[in-house]
Amino acid sequence: MINQRGRRAAFFDVRHNLLSAGSALTVLEAAARHRSAGDLLVCVAGGPPPGDGTDRPAAGRPTTSGTGFAADLVLYADAPDEAGSEVVVEAMARLGLDAAQCFAYGDHREGLTILRVVGNPRVVGRDPLMTELARDRGWPVLHTAQY
Template sequence: MIIRRGRRAAFFDVRHNLLSAGSALTVLEAAAHHRSAGDLLVCVAGGPSPGVPAARPAVGRPTVSGAGLAADLVLYTDAPDEAGSEVVVEAMARLGLDPAQCFAYGDHREGLTILRVVGNPRVVGRDPLMTELARDCGWPILHTARY
């Protein structure tokens, strides 16, 4: 696989509360920044309905979780933890993306595997475990509104 230099993607782990009322604005602002930079927007979601493939291109930039995050691609995983990183790694390989140039956004410990496979992880929210890990690893923390 040839890696396309300069082509990036932003992976949003929407399996938990990433698009909740408290964090939606922060996440949508990050997505808008990536969209304006020409980055591919990818959502990692929970398992699809029976018969839906594990990864499928989005048609007409569908809205994910009803919060207005228009994804170019939606990756489905039905298992927590390692399965999330596996679909992200596979997508980066198939799309010829350089993992060091990609971003990931997560707010829950099950998303840590996704954050660890990209060069630009971002922790969203105020989860104590996630913010402590982000500080230890030197990852940016995107703070959200308290509700």
């Protein structure tokens, strides 16, 4: 285990459209705030993992689809349901992070599993199901531009 005591992480679920044209600016602003605070930036991507389920290139930070989003770590969750929360919970445990201090950003129902395992969930966008769930749970909603 890598000791990250006192360090926080922000998990961005990019398996759907989190970095689409309408929400990219909102997400990049949130990522910049986390980067300034010294938080780890973690992308949760879809598809099979390239090896151990994480992507840590030797030089530089992995970026997501030319958006300029530079993550410290990329986690891969192949299945849309519980796999997302499993990789996030495992990463928090391996990194010694307190879930109550971590953040998660999601814009689609697949992201709910990730939002539920951190202390600071954030819904991004205008999906009616997601905004209703956020309202019911008292989660902040980051509204995005409509395109």
